Amino acid sequence: MGLYAAVIAICVYSFFPIYWMMISSVRPMERLFLDSSLVFWPPDFASYTSLFQQTNYLVNFMNSVLMAVGTIVVSLVLSAFIAYGATRLRFRGKTTLVASMLFAYMFPPLMLAIPMAAAFRWAGLTDSLWGLLIAHLAISLPLAVWLLWGFFKAMPFDLEEAAMVDGCSQFEAFVKVVLPLSAPGLITVGIFSFLLSWADYVFALILIMSDQQKTLPVALASLLGAHDLRWGEVLAGASLIALPLFVIFIFCYRYFVAGLSAGALKG
Structure with a gap:
């Protein structure tokens, strides 16, 4: 049981920065540093649009x-x-x-x-x-x-x-x-x-x-x-x-x- 807990903890520790990067990329710019929720909906793809256009x-x-x-x-x-x-x-x-x-x-x-x-x-x-x-x-x-x-x-x-x-x-x-x-x-x-x-x-x-x-x-x-x-x-x-x-x-x-x-x- 302890081994499984350790594996899960390591996986969460390793994947969380990637998840935070992805979820933050679909937040509105004005809420990027104000909203710290782990789940964001609906997604805002304005950053992606700006990335391709500019x-x-x-x-x-x-x-x-x-x-x-x-x-x-x-x-x-x-x-x-x-x-x-x-x-x-x-x-x-x-x-x-x-x-x-x-x-x-x-x-x-x-x-x-x-x-x-x-x-x-x-x-x-x-x-x-x-x-x-x-x-x-x-x-x-x-x-x-x-x-x-x-x-x-x-x-x-x-x-x-x-x-x-x-x-x-x-x-x-x-x-x-x-x-x-x-x-x-x-x-x-x-x-x-x-x-x-x-x-x-x-x-x-x-x-x-x-x-x-x-x-x-x-x-x-x-x-x-x-x-x-x-x-x-x-x-x-x-x-x-x-x-x-x-x-x-x-x-x-x-x-x-x-x-x-x-x-x-x-x-």
């Missing part, structure tokens, strides 16, 4: 979608090939090489973003979504390789040999045998890549300057001016940012948990 929210939303989709696709493709090569090819120091890919996670994102900004300026990728995509891959790809490495390492090579005996090349065996069996890991990698890209603020803040290229977190933060605090629009925008995360976890949380568990056991 900002480039839809453009920024599409920028975030493009970055998230690009990060997912490139991370899945590259990490699958890198992890497969690290488990099937024989060369010295491959375990150290895979482990060292997580070295970047020892540093705060700000320490990586500043030298990236200098490198992108030299390469002509300043204020470019292509440069931001590369930055997102720098933080998503190492983790993706590490997760898939655990899956591929534990997968018997006999399965691929049987496919090659039946006439498949090693690449065809990889596509037709290894990848389908690694579906939980691929889904987990896709979710992690989406989260890292969708919620990124530091890289987008330093690498993107123009309003038309900004992603949602940076564009939302720009609404908090020094003299004009547009809290209604901020809460509405933050609620819309959180909405895709809820949708993903509602439909994919089983695969996500299964992928993490399997990767931990196999790795």
Whole structure:
């Protein structure tokens, strides 16, 4: 009984700020700081209307979608090939090489973003979504390789040999045998890549300057001016940012948990 009470308390503690943000986003602006009720009805969507009319929210939303989709696709493709090569090819120091890919996670994102900004300026990728995509891959790809490495390492090579005996090349065996069996890991990698890209603020803040290229977190933060605090629009925008995360976890949380568990056991 005590365990259930603790779980419920932790869930309420974790979800309440999100619930308060969403319920506050549908309060009238004049009652935003005066009404502290936990249930508000009828909802007022004036903040959402103002958000779409007075900002480039839809453009920024599409920028975030493009970055998230690009990060997912490139991370899945590259990490699958890198992890497969690290488990099937024989060369010295491959375990150290895979482990060292997580070295970047020892540093705060700000320490990586500043030298990236200098490198992108030299390469002509300043204020470019292509440069931001590369930055997102720098933080998503190492983790993706590490997760898939655990899956591929534990997968018997006999399965691929049987496919090659039946006439498949090693690449065809990889596509037709290894990848389908690694579906939980691929889904987990896709979710992690989406989260890292969708919620990124530091890289987008330093690498993107123009309003038309900004992603949602940076564009939302720009609404908090020094003299004009547009809290209604901020809460509405933050609620819309959180909405895709809820949708993903509602439909994919089983695969996500299964992928993490399997990767931990196999790795």
